[in-house]
Amino acid sequence: MERFTANVIEIIQHIPEGKVMTYGQIAKLAGSPRGARQVSRILHSMSRKYHLPWHRVINAQGEISIKNEELGAIQKLSLESEGVSFNSDGTIDLQKYQQMGPC
Template structure:
């Protein structure tokens, strides 16, 4: 498994309840600033195996981007159960709920970039 993939998994596993990160933010922290689409693929293929809190990952606009209604409803319900409030149907206040890993996490948990 590539270092980037391992880092993405670790980052997503460490997003605390009540917070979110964006696809691009995760890619940047994991070492590939332009790797947002890879984050999507990792989430899609490895969420079950690594028990990733997939619902805590959203787009840069603070929106749920899942297209099917059931999946979007599930993601929103999971986030609301963690105390996240939405503006409108699928948009949250990203500045309020964005998780920003600290330097200790980056140094201790992630492999060298």
Template sequence: MQPFTERVVAIIKSIPAGQVASYGQIAELAGSRRGARQVVRILHSMSMKYDLPWHRVVNSKGEIAVADEEARDTQVYRLEQEGVYVDHLNRVDLEACRFIPSHDIVDPPSL
């Protein structure tokens, strides 16, 4: 497995229940700012087999973007189970639920 893929998998696994990340955010955290589509590819091909919380990944608008209708329903259901509100257009509130990686601190507190 390619290092990028491994990082993506690790990052997705690190998203806590109740939080969501966008494809682009994951790509960026994995070191490829323009790699959103690779993240898509990776999920597309390995989400089921690798026991990933793929349902915590949405697009940059907060929309559930899964093509397959059944999988989409599953995603909505799982998010709601975790307390993430999904509106009637299958959108989550990214402002409220966005995944915030706990360690890598970008701007240290300015005391």
């Protein structure tokens, strides 16, 4: 496993309940500031195997990026069950819910 991939997995595993991180933020912390798309691929391919809290990863605008309507709804419900609230436009207040440093 590549070092970047291992770093991404570890970072995501340690996002606390009720907090979120962005794809770009995770990529930067894992050592590749331009690797946000790779973070998405890692989430897609390794979430089950590593029991990643995939629902805690959102885009830089505070939005759910999943295009699949059902999975997007599951992500939203999962975050709400952890106490994360959504603004009327469907975004998350990153100032309030974003995990800023390494977990």
